Amino acid sequence: MENEARQNDTIIQVKDLKVNIKTDDGILTAVRGVDFEIRKGETLGLVGESGCGKSLTSKAILGINDKKCSAEGEIIFDADGLGRTDLLKLKPRGDEIRSVRGKQISMIFQEPMVAFSPMYTIGNQINEATLLHITKDKKKSKEISLGVMKKVGIANAEKRYDQYPHEFSGGMLQRALIAMALVCNPKLLIADEPTTALDVTIQAQILELMKELQKDFGMSILFITHDLGTVARMCDRVAVMYLGRIVESATALEIFKNPQHPYTKGLIGSVHKIGTKNQEKLFSIEGTVPLALNLPAGCGFYERCTQRIEGVCNAYDPTLVQVGEDHQVACFACTGCPKGGACGGRGKEGGKDE
């Protein structure tokens, strides 16, 4: 019963998603089996460092990855007009995915300067989506676009409508990009590092705007970032990604209060909190992210982990295990040995001081 209610509540379910990239050195599996779901009206934060596959995951949802990439697994989206469909089974250039892409699921990209074409006016570019998905009537379409531009806080929208991207500041352009994403009233908004390129004051404005609009439009957000500060401000739930896998997922409160995975602990520890006593050193995770080509067996984090258990972590692949209500971790040091008890169950607490 409960399961079914939850089913109805989820808007998108990603199951065992893998993304392979063809390179000169062979096939690189950049996303290695990712599972998550997003419920209605919820914001899920996908956190990880560059190269962990978070952008590939989001682009796989829209089917806009590069030709060199191929995705496997299931992405079940509760689409209007199609019902629950696996987006990966749709033809990438077919009508069905096009009725979803840009309308029901839309995306905000990282760099607003790059996301807009410099050759067309802002109004023209926002209109493109409206004309394609909502109405063929140009006058009506302009009205809708102007309405959304006002909604995202672009002052003087009528004048701004006919301006080109270079006449906008970074913050204003990001607002225009949000307007473009929201103009078709999407059910799911994917925001790929939407504020990374912006100043803190503008960033705070944009984040607040997104929260407000989320309330108004009732949409769900997949918020992709590497900045834990914005995660704390924006997200209901958080999934931490490392090397193409989700290593921990929990509610935002839980992730910050009770992180389990050594990588999550490291990430949180390496951000300095203003007002705390100056530690001698910032906690840092040693080493760098290994290349996803020819990965050794076992946990991807093994080389950099402070709590690794030899003979276990480098031999078996950890999977997500429930450790609390709405809290899953893929780590043997936290959840116990796959062979049963040999490694002494739960790992040490408080990874910060190790």
Next chain:
Amino acid sequence: MSGKKQILDVQHIHMRFNSKGVCVRAVTDVSFTVDEGETIGIVGESGCGKTTLGRCIVRAYEPSEGEVLYTAGDGETVNFTKIDPKTMKKYRKEIQMIFQDPYSSLDPRMTVYDIIKEPLLANFPKMPKAEMDQRIMDIAAKVGLNTSYLMRYPHAFSGGQRQRIGIARALVLNPRVIVCDESVSALDVSIQAQVINLLHDLQKEFALTYLFISHDLSVVEYISDKVGVMYLGKLVEYAPTKDLFSRPMHPYTESLLSAVPVADPTQQMERIPLEGEIPNPANPPTGCYFHTRCRYCKQQCKETAPEYKELEPGHFIACHRAEELKLKGFQYDD
């Protein structure tokens, strides 16, 4: 501040750029002093002139007005803005820069070894090769580069490793002052922590003085002894780090602090919104530059520019109402 030697004394620096007949005031009347071994953080939004200020100090730009007094290692005080290029060269060794983007600040056609060697060649052309090699090896090891990779090209390194190359290049001349212009902004958080720790260790070892320019306030709070806040080319507040973050006295600092994302969902500050956008520096507002966006603005602020003065020991502010306002900052644990 007894016993500490002053190393930099920046006096009334102005930097104006002329573009198509329009005069853009990038830096207007900035003054501050830096003691030896200190880290000074400079924060502000993009376009506020913090990079220009850094470049004026290393004299990559010739300031339009003002003086940069530098007390050299030999105890002599020189005025960077007055000396001729030949003498300047002698002092350039002592003041180096680490750049923002680890991708574009390294020449892709030079090996790492050559990149680190270049400053030595320029400054000590007669140094014997063996000694040069030794210095390059030492510094590479010190910043955590694998010395067997020195013959590789920058593309073979990750962002964090490249930033280490940039640091090695700056350190190879044994400088006394390093200007770090957004040096960790382009890095991932875990790598950022590594590089910050490295900068910290190097500072202790070589008694370095840092001028740390960044828009990331938590990094600045962590690394700096004193912090300066810039707005539209002016220094609006300058104070010891803890004072500035716990008791800001300029309204701009207050709203900047309130916008900092805190990595703790239970501890979110109430944001003090800034209305509108940064005015055009080619056509700055009258009076206090900040008055168009300030929520405490009064008639006086629109008419006269506030004086930049020391209200408490070491705490400089440019605001008419600094004394009467009670502004909110971060709460400190102790």
